[in-house]
Amino acid sequence: MNTITAEILAKTSPLESLNILIEGNNRFVSNLKFNRNFLSQIEETKNGQHPHAIVLSCMDSRTPIEHIFDQGIGDIFSIRIAGNIVTDEVIGSLEYACKLVGTKLILVLGHSQCGAITGACQEKKLGKLTNVLAKISPALETIKQREEWEEYSEKELISEVTKEHIIQSVRAIPRQSEVLKSLLEQDRIGIVGAHYDVSSGKVEILTQKFI
Template sequence: MRLHNVEDQKSLTPQLALSFLKEGNKRFVANLKAHSNLLEQVNETKNGQFPFAVILSCIDSRTSAELIFDQGLGDIFSVRIAGNVLNDDIIGSMEYACKLAGSKLIVVLGHSRCGAITGACHGTELGHLTDLLAKVKPSIEYVENTHNDIDIKSQEGIDLVTVHNVDYTIDHILDKSPVLKAMFEEGEIGIVGAFYQVETGEVNFMKENFIDKK
């Protein structure tokens, strides 16, 4: 489903917005595209946009949210940064997406075989990347403390850090943004975590947070 006006967007629930993404990923895995006429979408969106979700994902070239959720122009806000970590500019972008542009859902999307998480687990240091990867340290420490039998540099360890990094990011979005927290507590938006399998194209939704005020 495409949202063509502000009334469509306002009537949408966070739960329904999530269902659009789940259905889109099923189409992607089945190689069935519902949003292929890009020039038509350019014409449809020339006077405005009514995106239903904002998705924070990694810059990994295999994790384009528009593709893996089979969404078209104007359907979602896509925020991308190595390791899908959080900073003030990203929080501000989410506040814009939800409070001003009407999006109903925030998704934090991690993925398997993430180079940024791998680098953090191996202690990589390189220019400004060093500070970025430092944002993963809380998740590394969590996995080391709760799974002391697992090598943090192994693929299993890296995947555990990736999953916890998603949960950690979700929690801190609400902690750091009174704007988004208020919208969440009023049931105006939902916030969910997800994990994309680069090997299969499937997205597993791990943590779904909604408050139904109706």
């Protein structure tokens, strides 16, 4: 697997970037990871980086992004924060990647058994963690509007809120950033929501936004 150059990145479409990640996850769950020479990749990237995708995911120790997508050094940007929440700082990082570096895909990756989502569902309060959980509350409120929500088990509720939070995050990104909205409208980037199952290693694509 070659290290990504500026020329390769320029020719990569948002959909191709997504396919690179999907194929990488297929290799990961099949235990067929590429045997990369990291020392060579360090040498090849020492003067610059051209990552094709940026992944916003949780800090959970079971979601190591480069492993999950079988990506090498210089292949992807990674933002990891509890509950894969969207903040101004996260938006700024996405803008840097997509506008200044030319990254083609934003992937928001939530996951099963997420402590942050569980905490939000249980309406936990703790120091500044409360601020993190408040970013997940809108997804909980949306699920609570469903007539059947009170019949959900806690596990089902957490699962539904996890997926709703991913979808709301995908929608929030262009809404909160004129820079990214413009790139999306010009078809220069794509934004995708996906879910990672910590019990199988499999990534499921939930939503795609390619205008």
